[in-house]
Amino acid sequence: MRINRCLPSAGRERNVAANRTGRISRRLVTAYAAVGLMLSGAVAAIPAAAHPDPKHGEQQVGGVGVLVNSPDDLAGFHQANHWSGSGPVADQTADLVYAGTGCSPVVYQQVDVDGKIAIVDDQLDSPIPGDVCPTYTFFQKAQAAEQAGAIGLIQVRRDDQVTGRNAVSSEIPVLELKNSDGQPIRNAVVDEDRTVNVSLTRITTVPTERLSDVPCVDGMAGPFECDGVDLLGFVPEDEFDSAGISDIWGWTDPEPGADGVHDEYVILGKTNGIAFFRVTDPSNAVYLGELPNPGLVHAVWHDIKVHDNHAFTVSESEQHGMTVFDLTRLRGVEEPREWDSDAHYRFNSAAHNIAINEDTGFAYIVGGNSGLVVPDQCLSGLHMVDINDPKNPTFAGCYLEEGGPGTAARVIGGPAEEASPAAYVHDTQCVVYDGPDERYTDREICFNAAETKIVIADVTNKAAPVTVGVTDYPDVGYAHQGWLTDDKGFLVVNDELDEINAQPEESGEPGMNTRTIVLDVRNLEDPKVHFEHFHDTVSPDHNNYVHDGLLYQSNYSSGLRVFDTAAINDPADPRLEPVGYFDTFPDHSGVTFDGTWSNYPFFSSGTIAVSGREEGLFLLRIADESTDLGVELTTARQPVRVRAAETGTAGLLVSNVGEAADTYQLTVSDLPEGWTATIDPKELTVASGSGGPAAVTIDVPPGERPGRTTFTVTATSTTDAEVSASAEVAVVVHE
Structure with missing residues (x-):
């Protein structure tokens, strides 16, 4: 005789509800995405709001960096920031050539950097005659070095802060060293006139081969730290020629296959296009090829959403527009191939992100601009597109009343930032509202993360959208993205720069733990801070989504973090309760933009798809709590x-x-x-x-x-x- 029962796992407390079988049944949430537009020197340090756990504040020796090969007294590895949109770090090895500030091609006329690696200062003066560096974007430095024939570029910070990494479009890799690491190397090249040979490389424990069915046991799943989240499958980026990975989304085929199973697919953004995978068996993901990037200049930022069995993709790549791809074409495909788009919306040149309200059939393109600076006809606000006929998207209107100053104005600062008309929206969630504020029931409401503030807009009438509510919160660094709780009473917001801004310049050590801001939006016209949640990590928090009561965050170097929102409105102690995590970036867990960009958790199978910026595709699942x-x-x-x-x-x-x-x-x-x-x-x-x-x-x-x-x-x-x-x-x- 045999009798079975389900037992809650010992040794791991979880504040989550079990279904009647005793098993936890959770599908992890969506991810929206894109690294923020962060500029060197654009934001000042903010006093620390919390003190990090020293364990998480320590920088391990690993990740992307500069390996000094010679001379011997300088030899060693120095961790660095790899600027997004620049070429891959692939063990480029050469002698260093000092190029002043590197702001202009004029500098490179005085030095021979062809076939070498340029090293430049992050400062406004230079020992090179005529090297005057006005206000600039890092784009200029990268382009000038590449045009001069450099195979790589290293900038040395004036301080020990970690900076953001701007939307640099270059084929060569661009890295940045903090002052204490970079100045001895820079001085050896300039003051001592020594030959310094370096390699731009990555020291990592990330596997280069696929992994399958690796449970989280004793805090580890293979080389990855974890708690309560298992690894179903891992596909390394080399398998699909990524050249840099960004957003991720998913699609479930509404028509079952011959076996009665509805196939599940992942759409993954990468610098040179988007990649398709069938992940019905997450331990054996099938790569189905790519839709190439149609832009004239390729940038890493790609964002994808799905409506009516079609994938809609935007990118900051110049002249990318919005591509439309019929996902039903993937049925039955077993071998990778190069795909073409089914439609191409060209009324925007480039954009940072896209959101779709599947209930109304409208897409919202945000951060629209030409390359880095020039906004589109909607001034980088909500660019609304009717996609009810997916292969015939049509312009529907703009929302440009409230937003951030935009990339260019934030770089220049001062009056330019204050007077900017960009109305920049970085990310948004748009819903047919059925929340507690009954004045707006059945209205189409967008919740915009707009750099310096959160903006709530009524876009029901696309020809005349209106602002409903606006708020900021303490120590705004970069209001990056937010997502509503299931009851639409609260908006969970991530700020991409607050952890960076809180670092004391003199030390460069973490100044605050990862912070999540919970806004009370039960009164849409008067949103306000409900509470702040400080994690036990220090990495910048990125995309977060709420689904079935759980909050899922892709938090760069500290990986996927999962929280229960059941106590978010506890009268005595409103809070987020940790459920589990999976650290996709084993090299370190510092205040950098390495690691996971985004996640997609809506598959009914419970598979969670997670993108690792330079690692590959992760397929995860919350460990069965019974x-x-x-x-x-x-x-x-x-x-x-x-x-x-x-x-x-x-x-x-x-x-x-x-x-x-x-x-x-x-x-x-x-x-x-x-x-x-x-x-x-x-x-x-x-x-x-x-x-x-x-x-x-x-x-x-x-x-x-x-x-x-x-x-x-x-x-x-x-x-x-x-x-x-x-x-x-x-x-x-x-x-």
């Missing part, structure tokens, strides 16, 4: 033949058919009057999938008349008394 317990009991030597006043023995086999080791107590019942039975052992521990032997010895009293009788032996789990199995033992008394 364990099946089960036991079977069988007897041997039946029936037991014995005379009165003698003893007989029956063998027992206790089989653990559950998923975890368990201990069982053995008992006897239904013995005839005057009989006794002894079990040895009375308790035994059995590993999952194994069996344990025992024996029951029966003493038959004198004078017992010949005949047949039975009694019962029961094995009961000491972990869960409802898990048990019984078997009858037959005894024949003979003359």
Whole structure:
């Protein structure tokens, strides 16, 4: 006989609800995305709001960096920031050439950097005659070095702060070193006129081969730290020629296959296009090829959303526009191929992000601009597109009343930033509203993360959208993205620069832990801060989404973080409760923009797709919060033949058919009057999938008349008394 029960896992507390089977049933949320537009020197340090756990503040030796090969006294690895949109770091090795500030091609006319790596200062003066560096974007430095023939560029910071990494479009890799690491190298090249040979490289423990079915055990899944989240599959970026990875989204085919299963697909943004994967079996993801980047100049930022079985993609790549791809074309495909788009919306040149309200069939292109600076006709605000006919997208209107200053104005600062008309929106969530503010029921409402503030807009009338509410919050660095709770009463916001801004310039050490801001939006016209949640990590927080009561965050170097929102409005202690995590970036967990960009959790299978910026595709699942317990009991030597006043023995086999080791107590019942039975052992521990032997010895009293009788032996789990199995033992008394 066999009885199974489900047991909550020991050693891991989880404030999450179980369904009736005792198993946690959670599908992880969506991800929206894109690294923020961050500019060197654009923001000032903010006093620390919290003190990080030193464990998480330590920078391990790993990640992208500069390896000094010679001279010997400078040899060693120095961690660096790899600027997004620049070429891949691939062990480029060459001598360094000092190029002043590197702001202009004029500088490179005085130095020979062809085939070498340029090293430049992050400062406004230079020992090179005529090297005057006006206000600039880093784009200028990268382009000037590339045009001069450099194979790489290193900028040395004037301080030890970690900076953001701007939308640089260059084929060569661009890295930045903090002052304490970079100045000795820079001085050796300039002041001592020594030959310094370096490699732009990456020291990492990320696998270069696929991984499948690696559970989180004792805090690790292979080389990745974890808690309560298992690795189903990992596809390294080399398999799909990524050249840099960004956003991720998913699609479930509404038509079942021949086996009755609805196939699941991942669409992954990368610098040179978007990649397609079938992930129905997440342990064996099938790469189906790519839709190439149609832009004239390729940038890493790609954002994808899905509506009516079509993928809609935007990018900051120059002249990319919005591509439309019919995902049903992927049915039955088994080999990778190069795809073409089904439609191309060209009323915007380039954009940072896209959101879609699938209930209304409208897309919202945000951060629209030409390359870095020039806004489109919607001034980088909400660019609204009717996609109800997916292959014929049509312009529907603009929202440009409230927004951030935009990239160019933030770089220049001062009056230019204050007077900027850009109305820049970095990300948005648009819904048909059914939340607590009944004044706006059934209206189409957008919740915009707009650099310096959060803006709530009513876009029901696309020709005349209106501002509903505006708010900021303490120590705004860069209001990056937000997502509503299930009841639409709260907006969970991530700020991409606050952790960076809080670093003291003199030390460069973390100044605050990762911060998530929860806004109370139950009154849409008066949004306000509800509370701030500080994590036990220091990495910048990126895209976060709420689904079925859980919050999912892709937090760069500290990986995917999962929280329960059940206590978000607890009157005594409003809070987010940690559920689990999976660190996709094992090299370190510092205040950098390495690691995971975004995640997609809406698959009904429970698979969570996560993008690693330089690592690849991760397919994860929250570990089952319950364990099946089960036991079977069988007897041997039946029936037991014995005379009165003698003893007989029956063998027992206790089989653990559950998923975890368990201990069982053995008992006897239904013995005839005057009989006794002894079990040895009375308790035994059995590993999952194994069996344990025992024996029951029966003493038959004198004078017992010949005949047949039975009694019962029961094995009961000491972990869960409802898990048990019984078997009858037959005894024949003979003359």
